[in-house]
Amino acid sequence: MNNLNDNDGCCGIRNVAIVGPYASGKTTLLESLLFVTGAISRKGRVQDNNTVGDHSQEARDRQMSVEVSVASTEYGGLRFNFLDCPGSIELVQETWNALVGVDAAVIVCEPDLDRVLTLAPLFKGLDDWKIPHVVLINKVDRVNQTQLLDVLRAMQKVSSRPLVPQQFPVRRGDEVVGYIDLVTEQAYHYHGGAPADPVSLPEELRDAEQAARAELLEALADFDDRLLEELLEDVEPSQDEIWTDLKWELKADLIVPVVLGLVDQDYGVRPLLDVLVREAPSPQATADRRGVGETAPGETAPPSPEQQVVAQVLKTYGLPQVGKVSLVRLWQGELGEGVLLNGLRPGGIYHLMGSHMEPVQRAVAGDIVALSRLDGVKTGETLAVAWGCVDPLPQMETLPPVYGLAIAPENRKDEVKLSAALNKVLAEDPALGWEQQGDTHEVILWGQGEIHLQINLDRLRRKYNLSLTTHTPHIAYKETIRKAQTKVHGRYKHQTGGHGQFGDVYLDLEPLPRGTGFSFGEKIVGGSVPRQYIPGVETGVRESLHRGPLGFPVVDLAVTLTDGSYHGVDSSEQAFKQAARLAMQEGMQGANPVLLEPVLAVTVAVPNDFTAKVLRLLTGRRGQILGYDVRADWQGWDQVSAYVPQAEMQDLIVELRSLTLGVGSFAWKLDHLQEVPEKLADRVLAMEVEV
Known part of the structure; x- marks a missing residue:
């Protein structure tokens, strides 16, 4: 095993994100973590709208997490900052932004085969960012041992890191009454409101426990040559050696430990905390992995003390009576009152406990705190005292709108x-x-x-x-012409008693290739239209393009001024503008106008089990399939490319998620205009008349 320099002893803080699919029990887990560690004296319930997390009115109205909630507690000599993240796929940006600043994540999931696929994007994101993570299988009483193994096998297919169960369930009939720690081989029975009691290992489970423990050791041995040698020689490794391997391999994001629980009853919560105390990496280890604090190339000395503060915004809140509050991870240095960040002085430093803000005098490296009144600072932004002298820290990409x-x-x-x-x-x-x-x-x-x-x-x-x-947004339809028109005549003559208005033009209209736009030219010979009036002709033509005979802007058209006449006294630029408008009105009507609709280039990403359904979905929305291929760096996923009319896109994401257990996604961009099918065009034009 590699000998990593471990600085875990330098900081008694652990920043842990609680993530997972919607309704898996994340907020309930946070409440249980706070309760069993004594941070709160009474445990709230989501359905009662009295939890520390999900404290906003928007969350309580829906009984779901809608933004990141932060709460802190102490356990095992460490201060834990827990970030409870939304589970809805529509709110995943909140989760990604928060994950940038944590040392580890706990994935909360149910033992449901039908929902395992919903974990795939989460595993992929954590793996890509090399964020150590632990899986907590909640509601483990809903399945038997065989079904639990099936769930674990299915989860392994969507995780690029090996899953390593550290516990084996103990059952009494259909009831889960405890667990066996596969490292110590100690069995425990759960008790409500108290830590689990150690009990003798049930003899009827000994063979199954031994097999599970052997799988644990084999998984660890894949990254530790010494442990592999011991297993080959039938040498029993010590508990300390196993724990050291678990700690190192989780810190390096090589494995994913798996624990079990029933968090609504607080079962499995203390063992989870024990795993985090023993195995979760420290803030310094996370900073080292991100390269924060390293001396820049060409420099020989670390930054001066006044340049050492580096932080990053994980979330921005708009709070009543407080205003803007920025949740930040302090990567380096110490933050106290009066310190300027990016040229701004925070109004205060706070620890968050749900909706409660506790003022603090200072924050140390590795902590997550809230700073008030950092106006103009955005989520993801890097903050520093030496503004402009620190390279921006990586941040999550913003998801495209759908x-x-x-x-x-x-x-x-x-x-x-x-x-x-x-x-x-x-x-x-x-x-x-x-x-x-x-x-x-x-x-x-x-x-x-x-x-x-x-x-x-x-x-x-x-x-x-x-x-x-x-x-529903209106579609930005356009129109153009199919047929060229020559010598379209427009004459404007108006007598008012004084100087009159006179303008007379002949125009040629010609359709242009799709996407060309508009062009104006003139072929005046002999001064039939004086040069000073030609700009007025062009203005009149361009203004007429704002609304064509079908009621929509006109595109892909060439107009040429070919002839006309003028009056030495009554002609003006304004008169020629009006004459051009009249000519365009007549010419467009006779040029076979046609309705155009915007077409988007759409790229859909789905697990390949759903590719056929997605192809049918797109073609059923008048989509033109361009092809599909393996999605790069996503095992078992495809990427489908298609042209889809914008009129068919409004609820595409709803149906796509329904077909793909919520994990399908797409990106789009405007690509071109195309003619609307005749029957559909008639309906669009009929609706335009009604409006």
């Missing part, structure tokens, strides 16, 4: 504060986005799904007194 709603204030007087309020909720939730759509003039709120958007609409209403109406 679902949008058009929004408008219920009260028109609130339009002036819409953009400011939207930018504030975007600061809290980077997975959110908004835009002013140029063609439809709608404000589109973008996110990861309908629930994601509804949560933020609730925030806008509660925090900023901004109630919004929503509807």
